Amino acid sequence: MTNGKSGGSGAVVLSVDGVRKKIGRKWIIDDVTFDVREGEIFGFLGPNGAGKTTTIRMLVDLIRPSEGKITVCGFNVNRNPEKALQYVGSIVENPEVYTYLTGWENLQHFARMQPGVDKARIAEVVDIVRLDQRIHDKVSTYSLGMRQRLGIAQALLGRPRLLILDEPTNGLDPKGIKELREFIRKLADEGLAVFVSSHLLSEIQLLCDRVAIISKGRVLAVGGVNELVSRNSPYVLWELEPFDRAQELMIDRSDIQLLELSEVTLDDSIIAGMGPNSLITIMDEDLIPEIVAVLVTAEVEVRAVHKINPTLEQLFLKLTEGETID
Amino acid sequence: MINLLPLIRNECLKIIKKKRFYVILLILLVLVPMFTYAQMRIAERSQNKFNSDWRLEVQQQITDNQNSLGSDRIPEEWKSYRKIFVQQLQYYLNHDVNPNEPSGVTFTREFLDNSVTLFIPLLIMAVASDLVSGERTTGTIKMLLTRPVKRWKVLFSKMAALLMFVSLIVLSTFLVSYLISGLAFGYKGFNVPVFTGFQISGDSVDMSTVHAVPQWKYLLMQCGLIWFVSVVVALLAFMVSVLVRSTAASIVVMMAALIAGTILTNMASAWTTAKYLFMVNLGLTGYLAGTPAPIEGMTLAFSMAVLAVWGLASVIISFTVFTKRDILN
Numbered sequence: 001m002t003n004g005k006s007g008g009s010g011a012v013v014l015s016v017d018g019v020r021k022k023i024g025r026k027w028i029i030d031d032v033t034f035d036v037r038e039g040e041i042f043g044f045l046g047p048n049g050a051g052k053t054t055t056i057r058m059l060v061d062l063i064r065p066s067e068g069k070i071t072v073c074g075f076n077v078n079r080n081p082e083k084a085l086q087y088v089g090s091i092v093e094n095p096e097v098y099t100y101l102t103g104w105e106n107l108q109h110f111a112r113m114q115p116g117v118d119k120a121r122i123a124e125v126v127d128i129v130r131l132d133q134r135i136h137d138k139v140s141t142y143s144l145g146m147r148q149r150l151g152i153a154q155a156l157l158g159r160p161r162l163l164i165l166d167e168p169t170n171g172l173d174p175k176g177i178k179e180l181r182e183f184i185r186k187l188a189d190e191g192l193a194v195f196v197s198s199h200l201l202s203e204i205q206l207l208c209d210r211v212a213i214i215s216k217g218r219v220l221a222v223g224g225v226n227e228l229v230s231r232n233s234p235y236v237l238w239e240l241e242p243f244d245r246a247q248e249l250m251i252d253r254s255d256i257q258l259l260e261l262s263e264v265t266l267d268d269s270i271i272a273g274m275g276p277n278s279l280i281t282i283m284d285e286d287l288i289p290e291i292v293a294v295l296v297t298a299e300v301e302v303r304a305v306h307k308i309n310p311t312l313e314q315l316f317l318k319l320t321e322g323e324t325i326d
Numbered sequence: 327m328i329n330l331l332p333l334i335r336n337e338c339l340k341i342i343k344k345k346r347f348y349v350i351l352l353i354l355l356v357l358v359p360m361f362t363y364a365q366m367r368i369a370e371r372s373q374n375k376f377n378s379d380w381r382l383e384v385q386q387q388i389t390d391n392q393n394s395l396g397s398d399r400i401p402e403e404w405k406s407y408r409k410i411f412v413q414q415l416q417y418y419l420n421h422d423v424n425p426n427e428p429s430g431v432t433f434t435r436e437f438l439d440n441s442v443t444l445f446i447p448l449l450i451m452a453v454a455s456d457l458v459s460g461e462r463t464t465g466t467i468k469m470l471l472t473r474p475v476k477r478w479k480v481l482f483s484k485m486a487a488l489l490m491f492v493s494l495i496v497l498s499t500f501l502v503s504y505l506i507s508g509l510a511f512g513y514k515g516f517n518v519p520v521f522t523g524f525q526i527s528g529d530s531v532d533m534s535t536v537h538a539v540p541q542w543k544y545l546l547m548q549c550g551l552i553w554f555v556s557v558v559v560a561l562l563a564f565m566v567s568v569l570v571r572s573t574a575a576s577i578v579v580m581m582a583a584l585i586a587g588t589i590l591t592n593m594a595s596a597w598t599t600a601k602y603l604f605m606v607n608l609g610l611t612g613y614l615a616g617t618p619a620p621i622e623g624m625t626l627a628f629s630m631a632v633l634a635v636w637g638l639a640s641v642i643i644s645f646t647v648f649t650k651r652d653i654l655n
Binding site: 024060061062063064081082083084085086090092093094096097098101109110113114116158223 | 330333339340344345464465472474476561582
């Protein structure tokens with residue numbers, strides 16, 4: 001397990017150190033530690049109920065941690081929220097804005113709550129999220145995607161150095177998700193630290209530079225997405241004839257792990273495409289040519305070899321020992 | 327550091343845009359004409375009966391009440407209430423002053439007297455009850471509290487906006503009632519004398535401190551007391567709205583308390599410790615008019631002190647809870 005203090009190069013914007021939270025008699029959050037640096041997109045991954053939202057609420061002073069310390073740009077969020085939250089733009093859960101006000105009135109409302117946001121800045125963020133056509137309409141007439149964009153505009157108002165987005169792709173269509181992903185990447189390239197929570201592994205893998213995996217209130221791993229993923233060997237699917245012979249050859253090797261179909265997490269489309277004589281293995285990809293040679297000399301027909309790159313999902317299942325993620 | 331003024335402006339803007347205040351005005355505009363019409367019918371009837379001689383009418387009222395005192399079926403408490411009423415009417419008659427001089431001003435005075443314990447508090451709840459719980463129901467509280475502003479400032483701005491609207495509600499109740507009833511009864515009558523200062527002990531009235539004040543002065547005192555009651559009710563409703571997550575629950579809690587108050591006022595004279603409850607102390611204007619207090623030993627100063635303590639306590643509780651509490655959902 002990495003300690004979360006490594007990786008990245010920019011200045012640390014958000015630092016979460018040994019945070020725990022007790023509600024009633026239960027430790028809802030039990031030891032969460034990680035850093036988020038400027039210019040990086042940091043993913044916060046875990047199943048529903050793992051403590052993602054509780055952690056996010058602690059980051060923005062909605063909930064006070066029982067133990068531990070959260071600092072933003074050097075200011076303690078809970079002791080000095082007036083300073084620390086100045087650098088934070090956030091959407092906690094859904095982008096809930098006042099539906100009886102227009103988009104513009106909403107932004108004005110939040111602009112009055114932070115220093116240095118004038119009319120020009122409001123117009124600027126409206127432009128950034130491309131809401132200029134509808135900004136003077138009541139929010140109650142907005143679609144979910146537009147509310148999401150208004151939420152982001154609101155979060156960007158105060159020129160934050162840290163942007164916190166809780167499940168930002170919830171309720172967006174595939175096109176909206178792609179746009180949002182590009183948008184977040186652009187913000188990070190401009191130096192913003194972006195903290196994104198999600199229960200969708202693919203989402204995090206596509207979007208984030210680094211990731212923390214949380215389950216049952218504990219952070220199980222923190223690290224670069226690629227670094228974490230490469231700790232796992234890829235799946236290699238074989239289609240071989242005769243099947244029994246091939247299985248015998250493989251089963252003896254210590255560097256190959258044979259798997260049953262029920263043990264693996266693969267896309268349905270891949271499983272559907274597999275013939276009856278398929279073998280699923282986990283092995284180093286450099287071994288493939290050697291194995292092919294062995295099979296061929298043993299007069300086994302190699303019909304197909306298919307390598308499936310490792311995913312966060314595999315890592316996740318390994319870390320949580322099969323806890324489901326939905 | 328964020329100034330408080332922009333925050334208060336935000337809160338006022340939200341109350342206006344939520345159209346709560348318009349609803350209150352609308353309620354007044356619908357109900358006041360109804361009461362005015364009812365009052366007009368009463369005036370017409372007594373005119374036919376007594377040929378516009380108010381002395382005959384008052385004399386009749388006195389006789390009616392005195393007759394009923396002999397009946398065994400009337401409870402003792404009502405009897406003492408009626409005895410007091412008779413003495414007051416007699417005082418008006420002796421001084422040749424019509425206690426019910428029909429005018430827009432008199433109507434307003436009576437309307438305010440009748441609305442201080444339930445009607446005006448209800449109007450105030452329309453604004454106060456969802457100030458905080460409304461933000462929690464919609465989830466906007468998260469947006470509000472993740473700004474770089476201390477929580478007490480957010481709450482203070484809400485409270486300040488609330489007090490402004492409370493004043494506005496009291497003022498509009500007065501204005502709407504005067505303007506509409508004036509159409510029927512005329513706009514004059516500000517200088518008509520009204521007696522105040524009746525000292526009630528048991529079922530006798532001490533007249534030594536009674537003095538006449540012009541009706542405008544009486545109305546001013548009345549509005550001041552109503553404003554005080556309204557502020558306390560607003561602060562209580564505000565506290566409930568901080569404590570309870572849903573607006574519906576917050577309204578129900580306050581309604582129950584207010585209605586319990588009107589019920590208790592009618593039957594709690596035996597249970598004397600009930601006088602420390604805020605809801606039996608809401609009828610401050612009754613002390614001006616000289617109606618007997620619901621529980622023996624209650625005076626204007628006592629009631630105001632009780633209300634002030636309740637109001638202060640709710641402010642303290644509101645701020646303590648709001649600044650400390652975790653926002654879990």
